[in-house]
Amino acid sequence: MDYEVIIAGGSVSGLLCAREIANSGHSVLVIEEDHEIGTPEHCGGVVSVSGIEELGVIPTRGTLENKINSASIISPTGKNFTIDAKAQKVVVLDRRDFDKQIAHQAKNAGAEIRVRTSLKEINGDEVKTSDGIMKCKIIVDARGVSSLINKDREGILQSAQYEVYADWIRKDQIEVYFDQEKYPGFFAWIIPTRTDIAKIGVAGKAINAAVALENFLSQKGKYSIVRKIFAPIWIKGPIENFVSKNIVTIGDAAGQSKPTTAGGIYSCGLGGIFAGRTISKYLESRIQPDLLEYQKTWSEKFGDEFQNMLLARKLFERFDNKAIEKMFESVTPQILDEISKEGKFDFHTFSLAKLLGVKGSVKTVQAILGNEFRRMLT
Ligand SMILES: Cc1cc2nc3c(=O)[nH]c(=O)nc-3n(C[C@H](O)[C@H](O)[C@H](O)COP(=O)(O)OP(=O)(O)OC[C@H]3O[C@@H](n4cnc5c(N)ncnc54)[C@H](O)[C@@H]3O)c2cc1C
Structure with a gap:
């Protein structure tokens, strides 16, 4: 041996x-x-402490790129809500x-x-x-x-993520953009790493991720790209x-x-x-x-x-942009407060269920998502 x-x-x-x-x-x-x-780094680096x-x-000083205080979630028409992430202690790693x-x-x-x-x-x-x-x-x-x-191959989405220099990047806020036409089954993201620097990416089913990302960036304002990576992501669970x-x-x-x-x-x-x-x-x-x-x-x-996440994904994949807008309309300050206080970064189906309008404990969420899923299949 x-x-x-x-x-x-x-x-x-x-x-x-x-x-x-x-x-x-x-x-x-x-x-x-x-x-x-x-190297090459093919990751956003977002993780909980x-x-x-x-x-x-x-993490050493060199490993830790940034501390995240909030996440802004944006709908296809630009509606948005912000989740305070201070309690979840989220950082960005190099x-x-x-x-x-x-x-x-x-x-x-x-x-x-x-x-x-x-x-x-x-x-x-x-x-x-x-x-x-x-x-x-x-x-x-x-x-x-x-x-x-x-x-x-079915569970694989193509992603593109660029390291971008731009003065419109918010230093301590992650941004997540939903649009089922542009990024079907996934989203676009901005992960700030330092002042005016971010990892910006998109992924989606059957899209040209590079083109979708260039379109996304062109709507944001002036920018410089200093690194590009293209990598597959897996969304089908264990x-x-x-x-x-x-x-x-x-x-x-x-x-x-x-x-x-x-x-x-x-x-x-x-x-x-x-x-x-x-x-x-x-x-x-x-x-x-x-x-x-x-x-x-x-x-x-x-x-x-992971089972709950897979169910949430199944539900989300059935959403069109209209349904997403409706979901944004139903998010109340109380829901956001509960997510900020009780949500966990690494086990986030509690937060997802709240956003999807499901009340109760994780077990209830599982049951309701399960029912919803069964209904979808019938
Ligand atoms: C664009 C993007 C953004 C992401 N953002 C985040 C994030 O913000 N937070 C988070 O938690 N996760 C994120 N992830 C996911 C995260 O990067 C992975 O889940 C994690 O790196 C998985 O680690 P791994 O060791 O299993 O595999 P990988 O990190 O994929 O490593 C596999 C390694 O195997 C090597 N390899 C491949 N084939 C061979 C071979 N034949 N022989 C020898 N070596 C080989 C590769 O070169 C690579 O180094 C992101 C992924 C992508 C693509």
Whole structure:
């Protein structure tokens, strides 16, 4: 055996998984096909402080780009409401630095990392890479959405996100623009990173994301683009089996990002951590059911919430612009107050249900969304 574990994909989930495995004294190699960890950054970087704390990462000055105080949500005709996000403690990370910070943690724990090395093929315990063939006991697939493209194209939306310099960017407010004609099934966003700088993006079903983003920007005023990225996002929730024989799938490759916003730093990162701990346990016991613990742990934490998000998404996909305008009209100051005080960034179906006009607890929300969903199907 060259390594006990080989992880393909050196981003948040793969690196956190490696950190956990190395921490328990097992040999682990991370291979990353890009030439640098964290680059190109294909992420908005929006995350809760509690989320990154749970991942065991305290952002450094270089990692933390901005603090968000509010989110402004805008309808197709320009109606808007603002959610105070101070209580939810939301920040924007520079993923280039954040991923390197985790790489450092993994390396300090004893993991080995190789960039410009890609996974080509898996044959039992043999891993064919661009750097030759290696042997290991467990292979971890942390290759992100690219791993899902061949399995299921239906849940994938194309996104475009540019780094933009403009004086109309609000320093501490995220903006989200809904328009089912321009960004079907998704939205456009502005994520400020520093004064007059933001990550601005769009995603949607069957759209040319670059054209939609250029149109969006042209309506905003003068701007300069200093970086462009195009990346797929996954909106269909977790795949059926995270573990298959000696292959463990984590992060975006396992569909662990939110079906509503495609945010995945927290839930994919925890996927990596849970998998890393389970793999470490398995390497000691060599009892296969031990490996299955990982899916159970992740599902216990996120299963219900992701199920609710999928239902909310189904509802939203049925909305046309008229329905969206109606929803905006029904949002009261009391609803916004409740969301600001009780809403959670990482488990946001409570807030979504409030906006959709559903009253009651999360359980009630689940029931009502379920009913609504059943009605839609009949
Ligand atoms: C435009 C955009 C904006 C986003 N904004 C946010 C946000 O604001 N907040 C948030 O929480 N989430 C956001 N996300 C989602 C977030 O980026 C992902 O959920 C998260 O990065 C998933 O981490 P991961 O490690 O599973 O996969 P990824 O970050 O996708 O990493 C996969 C890694 O695998 C490597 N790889 C691929 N194939 C191979 C191979 N064959 N061999 C070796 N390496 C390979 C890739 O180069 C990459 O480094 C956004 C995503 C996009 C696209």
